[in-house]
Structure formats: C-alpha cells, structure tokens
Amino acid sequence: MAPPAPSNIERIAAILAGFDHQNRPRPTQVVLAEAGLSRSTGFGLIRALTQTGWLERADHGLLRLGPRAAELSFAPMEAPTTRAPVAVSARASRTPETTIPMDDPIFDAALVRSVDTTAFRAPPPYVFGFSNASTSNPWRRALVQSLTYGQGVARGQISRIEVRDAGDDPAQQLADIDALIEMGIDLLLISIASVTDRAVSNRLAELADSGLPIVAVDRRPQDRASLVSFVTASDQRIGRMSALWLAEHLKGQGRVWMLSGLEGASPTIRRQQAALAVFDAFPGIHVENVSYTDWTAEGGTKAVRQLLEAEAPAPDGVWCDSGLQGVGSLRHFAGRNMPIPAHTGGDVNEMYKLCLTHKVPMAGLDYPAAMGARAITVALDILKGTLVPQRVEVPVQVVLPRGCETASVRADIWAELHVAWDLTGDTILSQGPTAGTGRTKRERTG
Amino acid sequence: MSRGPYTRAIAAFEGLLTPPQDTHIDTPAALIRAAGLPSSTGYRHLTTLEGACLLSRDKAGAYVIGPAALRIGLSAQGVGHLAVLAPPILLRLREATGRTAFLALAGADHLNICTFSTGREARHAAPARTYRMSLDHHSMAEDVTTAYLTDTANVPERLIYALLCPVPGTDAARIGVFSSAQTEDADQIRHHLRRCADLFRVAP
Numbered sequence: 001m002a003p004p005a006p007s008n009i010e011r012i013a014a015i016l017a018g019f020d021h022q023n024r025p026r027p028t029q030v031v032l033a034e035a036g037l038s039r040s041t042g043f044g045l046i047r048a049l050t051q052t053g054w055l056e057r058a059d060h061g062l063l064r065l066g067p068r069a070a071e072l073s074f075a076p077m078e079a080p081t082t083r084a085p086v087a088v089s090a091r092a093s094r095t096p097e098t099t100i101p102m103d104d105p106i107f108d109a110a111l112v113r114s115v116d117t118t119a120f121r122a123p124p125p126y127v128f129g130f131s132n133a134s135t136s137n138p139w140r141r142a143l144v145q146s147l148t149y150g151q152g153v154a155r156g157q158i159s160r161i162e163v164r165d166a167g168d169d170p171a172q173q174l175a176d177i178d179a180l181i182e183m184g185i186d187l188l189l190i191s192i193a194s195v196t197d198r199a200v201s202n203r204l205a206e207l208a209d210s211g212l213p214i215v216a217v218d219r220r221p222q223d224r225a226s227l228v229s230f231v232t233a234s235d236q237r238i239g240r241m242s243a244l245w246l247a248e249h250l251k252g253q254g255r256v257w258m259l260s261g262l263e264g265a266s267p268t269i270r271r272q273q274a275a276l277a278v279f280d281a282f283p284g285i286h287v288e289n290v291s292y293t294d295w296t297a298e299g300g301t302k303a304v305r306q307l308l309e310a311e312a313p314a315p316d317g318v319w320c321d322s323g324l325q326g327v328g329s330l331r332h333f334a335g336r337n338m339p340i341p342a343h344t345g346g347d348v349n350e351m352y353k354l355c356l357t358h359k360v361p362m363a364g365l366d367y368p369a370a371m372g373a374r375a376i377t378v379a380l381d382i383l384k385g386t387l388v389p390q391r392v393e394v395p396v397q398v399v400l401p402r403g404c405e406t407a408s409v410r411a412d413i414w415a416e417l418h419v420a421w422d423l424t425g426d427t428i429l430s431q432g433p434t435a436g437t438g439r440t441k442r443e444r445t446g
Numbered sequence: 447m448s449r450g451p452y453t454r455a456i457a458a459f460e461g462l463l464t465p466p467q468d469t470h471i472d473t474p475a476a477l478i479r480a481a482g483l484p485s486s487t488g489y490r491h492l493t494t495l496e497g498a499c500l501l502s503r504d505k506a507g508a509y510v511i512g513p514a515a516l517r518i519g520l521s522a523q524g525v526g527h528l529a530v531l532a533p534p535i536l537l538r539l540r541e542a543t544g545r546t547a548f549l550a551l552a553g554a555d556h557l558n559i560c561t562f563s564t565g566r567e568a569r570h571a572a573p574a575r576t577y578r579m580s581l582d583h584h585s586m587a588e589d590v591t592t593a594y595l596t597d598t599a600n601v602p603e604r605l606i607y608a609l610l611c612p613v614p615g616t617d618a619a620r621i622g623v624f625s626s627a628q629t630e631d632a633d634q635i636r637h638h639l640r641r642c643a644d645l646f647r648v649a650p
Binding site: 044068073106392 | 494
C-alpha cells in the first residue's frame with residue numbers, strides 16, 4: 001500500500017526546514033524537489049507562504065525565509081513556572097534578592113561545542129538500536145518509556161527501535177551491541193553499564209571509525225571520542241544544590257550521612273564530589289559516613305540500618321544523590337518510629353509522598369528521565385545532517401515542599417504540586433508526558 | 447470569504463506554534479483550543495509538528511517551541527547556528543541568576559528579543575514581542591552595558607531594565623538578563639554575562 005500523501009502542515013514544515021543557517025536564497029525548483037512537492041501543489045503553497053510572510057522572494061526564482069519565520073525565534077525555551085509571574089519593573093525590587101548568593105554554575109566550553117553531522121545524513125525511516133545498561137531500577141525503566149515516547153512522536157521517521165538490556169553486565173552489553181549491529185541499525189543509542197570497561201569502549205571506537213553514529217544517554221564511556229553527542233543532565237548541579245540546601249537548612253551545623261548510588265558510576269562520582277565540595281565550605285557540617293546503595297530502596301534501608309545498629313545516633317541530615325535509595329532510608333526511620341531527619345533526593349514519586357506525609361524537610365532534584373525522548377530528537381538531527389551539540393543537558397528542577405526554601409536554594413516547583421498522589425510510588429515524575437499513565441497531571445485530574 | 451486549503455494550513459501552523467504568550471498549556475486539547483482548531487485536524491497537526499521537532503513538551507508536559515522552530519526563526523535572521531549555541535547558555539544564565547535570560551538580535555534600528563529562559567519567582571519576567579531597544583553606541587558597546595528597553599505596546603511606554611552583553615562572532619546578537627534598576631547583584635550578573643559571552647567566543 002502506498003504511504004499516505006503528506007499533509008500541507010508536513011509540507012510547510014519541510015519547506016521551512018530546508019533553508020540553511022544563513023538563510024541563503026534557494027531556487028524555487030530545488031525547494032520543491034527537496035520537499036517532495038509537485039509543481040501544482042508546490043507553487044500554490046509557496047505563493048501562500050510568500051503572501052503571509054513565511055517566505056520572501058530574494059530574486060527571480062529564488063526564495064528565502066521571510067519575516068514571519070523570523071518571529072519563531074521569539075519563544076520561551078521553558079514553559080512559565082506555575083507561580084504567578086511578576087512583570088519586570090524599572091523600580092528596585094523589594095524581594096531580598098541581594099542577600100541571596102548566586103548559584104555557582106559551571107560555564108565551560110563543553111556546553112557549546114557542536115558537531116557537524118552532514119556525513120551521517122541519510123533518508124528516513126530509520127532503525128535505532130538502544131543498548132541499555134540495565135532496567136534494574138524505576139528510573140532506568142522510565143528512561144526506556146521516555147525513549148518509546150520519543151519514538152512515538154517521530155513515528156513517521158523511525159521504523160523501529162531495538163532495545164537490549166545488559167543487566168549492568170559489560171560483557172552482556174558487548175554482546176548486545178554486536179547483536180544490534182547485526183540488525184543493520186542506522187544509529188546506536190547507548191547507556192554504558194561500566195564506564196571503566198575497556199572492551200565496550202574499544203568496540204564503540206571501532207564502530208565510530210566505521211561510520212556508525214553513536215549517541216550516549218545518561219551514562220557515557222570514559223573516552224567520549226566515539227560519541228557524536230552525549231545527552232545527560234548536570235550531576236554537579238544535583239550534588240551541589242542538594243548539599244547546599246541541606247547545609248543551609250541545618251544552619252551550617254550538624255551531622256550528615258551520605259547515601260550515594262552505584263559505586264564507580266559516573267553520576268555517583270560527580271554528584272558526590274560536588275556535594276562534598278559544598279559540605280567542606282561549612283565547617284560546622286560533619287560528614288560521618290559515605291555509603292553506596294546501588295540506587296535501590298533496599299540499599300538505602302540497609303545502609304541506614306547498619307549505621308543505626310552500630311549505635312550511631314540518628315544524623316541531622318541524610319544526603320541522598322537520588323530518591324531511589326532515599327525511600328529506603330525514609331521507610332527505615334519511619335518504621336522505627338524515629339524522628340526522620342531532613343533528606344535530599346528526588347526522582348521517585350514515593351520520595352515526595354513519604355516526605356510530605358511525614359512532614360520531612362527535603363530537597364528533590366530529579367534526574368530527568370525525559371532525556372530518553374531528547375536523545376531521540378538528537379539522533380534524528382544527526383541523521384538529517386543538522387549541527388548538534390556535543391553535550392546536551394536536560395534541565396534539572398529544584399523541588400521543595402512549601403516552607404523549605406533556604407537563602408540560596410529556591411524552588412522551581414513546590415513538592416506539593418510535583419507529587420502525583422494518584423500514581424504509584426515507583427513512578428518517575430521527571431520522565432515527561434509519559435509519567436504514570438502517559439498523561440499529564442492536568443489530564444489525569446481533568 | 448472562504449479560504450483555500452493552503453491558507454487554512456498556514457493559519458493552523460501559525461496557531462499551533464504561537465499560542466498565547468506566558469501561558470502554561472500542558473494538554474493537546476488546550477493547545478488545539480487556543481489555536482482555534484477543530485479537534486480531529488488539530489490532533490493530527492499537533493502530532494506532525496511534534497514529530498518535526500517544531501513543538502516539544504517539557505518535563506511537566508507543557509508545550510514549548512521545539513528546536514527546529516527556533517532554528518528556522520534564527521536562520522531567517524541569518525544566525526541559525528545560535529539555535530544550537532544559545533539555549534544551553536541561556537539556561538545556565540537563568541540557573542545562575544534566577545532571572546529571565548534572553549537572546550536579542552539587531553533589527554533595522556532596534557534590538558528584537560528572541561528566545562529566552564524563564565526566571566523564577568520575583569525574578570521572572572515575561573518578555574513581550576513589543577519590547578524594543580533603540581540601537582546606539584551604548585547598546586553596541588563591547589562590554590556589558592545597562593539598558594532600558596521600552597514596551598511599545600504600552601502608552602505611556604513602560605521602561606524595562608536589562609543588562610546586555612555582545613555575542614562574539616556576530617554583530618547582531620546580544621545576550622541579556624532582565625533586572626531591576628538598583629539591584630545590588632548587578633556586578634555578579636555582569637560577571638556571569640561576560641563568562642557566557644566567552645563561551646560564544648570559544649564555540650566553533
């Protein structure tokens with residue numbers, strides 16, 4: 001059966017996307033041919049686009065993007081926050097903004113390096129392979145769901161995505177990669193099982209040399225030379241902001257236990273280093289213990305139980321680099337009917353449910369599982385030959401319960417609005433529109 | 447007067463890509479309503495635009511302009527490469543200052559606000575298409591300058607205070623942060639703006 005004819009909306013999108021970065025004029029015939037338009041349809045559509053300012057005639061037979069297209073650049077990158085906006089004013093603000101020290105962001109060149117991908121240009125539909133490190137925790141399963149959502153959005157361009165689960169085993173991941181290559185994939189998406197494993201790293205280098213585009217998502221190999229792009233979120237921001245919140249919440253005085261994720265995993269290392277650097281700046285904060293939990297609730301429970309059984313008094317704060325283990329810690333304190341110390345760590349819905357139910361001061365910085373869908377758009381850009389960033393950072397929001405803001409750490413969204421009481425505890429709220437039932441909160445609540 | 451199929455398609459395209467400003471539209475139905483489209487065709491068009499990365503949804507499910515639309519908008523002004531470079535820098539600038547950070551481009555005789563990251567709480571500003579800043583030596587300076595933009599939709603014109611920094615490698619572009627006239631963290635904002643401008647300088 002022949003594929004359905006493209007709609008006029010698809011035709012408009014194809015025509016406008018065909019102009020280069022400098023808006024160099026293009027012959028009308030070339031514009032029509034590239035958009036796959038017949039002369040009769042094409043000329044009518046181009047006349048309408050020209051009359052409405054989306055295109056303009058540069059010279060006889062030449063077209064370029066017009067002033068209406070330029071207006072697309074006036075656009076928010078982020079949706080407005082749910083709080084009421086305050087109009088900007090020429091008057092001095094009355095908010096205590098001058099007393100708030102700024103976040104110390106990392107402005108480095110990696111943020112703006114881009115890659116010319118014209119060598120990878122290929123016609124759709126595409127077959128992607130995804131070699132996943134594992135699906136051992138809810139976040140990793142949410143990543144796959146987000147990827148699937150991205151595939152659904154771009155279903156006209158992607159014929160299928162083959163997914164393999166390495167179960168955190170580098171040897172299995174190596175076999176998975178070879179199996180995906182056998183299937184004739186156009187692009188490999190990978191989340192590395194072990195950053196230090198040389199065999200997988202070497203195999204990726206060979207594949208990159210042979211011309212296969214590779215995009216890492218969430219976890220990358222130590223040597224990033226084989227990658228076209230890496231889709232991630234700022235682990236430093238998660239570690240730094242959560243530690244800063246905890247130190248300020250404790251007014252610079254107190255005992256802290258640190259529950260990290262998977263020993264040796266790159267996000268664990270980066271979050272922990274960033275947090276320790278912040279705690280070092282507060283002489284009254286004493287880090288008594290650093291435990292590894294494998295990013296599981298059981299790991300969090302075990303670490304806290306062992307520390308309490310060693311007759312250590314309960315700490316003033318528990319720093320978790322994720323709620324995946326944070327829920328285990330919270331459950332253990334709650335189960336022993338002990339006062340629950342302040343916690344950090346977002347990601348899972350249950351973390352927010354427990355903290356709000358037990359009125360535990362907390363700061364959540366969700367590591368966005370929505371990076372799966374973002375990786376799909378980056379992969380599509382690569383195969384279209386578009387300039388792509390070498391490193392794509394998906395934003396991380398600060399989630400705090402009302403009344404838990406500190407001098408430096410302000411909420412992007414209140415935990416009371418972020419939590420989804422109608423969804424299960426293991427729901428990952430940062431996976432975007434696919435969280436829970438695939439509907440947004442407003443859609444769920446009507 | 448009835449409209450032809452191409453004009454109708456263009457109207458639908460415009461309606462879906464330019465929803466009312468500063469609104470939080472997080473359902474397909476709401477966006478389709480805002481665009482004034484019937485449901486059946488609206489859903490179909492929405493899927494097409496998302497698939498082409500002209501529209502995307504943030505983590506909360508709210509619709510925002512997609513990377514492909516930003517690329518088209520900036521390409522129309524001859525600086526399409528900024529569509530890759532500017533967003534991460536504007537996002538970092540917002541994270542650092544909490545304020546609305548924006549990219550602006552020089553038009554014939556004024557600066558136009560382009561894409562922006564949205565500031566938080568009292569630092570949130572909702573730029574309007576009608577914001578204008580006259581071009582003079584002040585606004586074209588080589589370092590961070592303070593500037594007043596005017597909101598030309600308001601009579602008498604409202605003044606909007608901003609800090610602006612030139613983007614190396616292009617005569618037309620500026621990055622800026624909306625502020626208030628007497629903010630005491632202006633020096634820190636200037637410092638961040640200079641560091642951001644350096645990033646444009648090192649970019650290929």
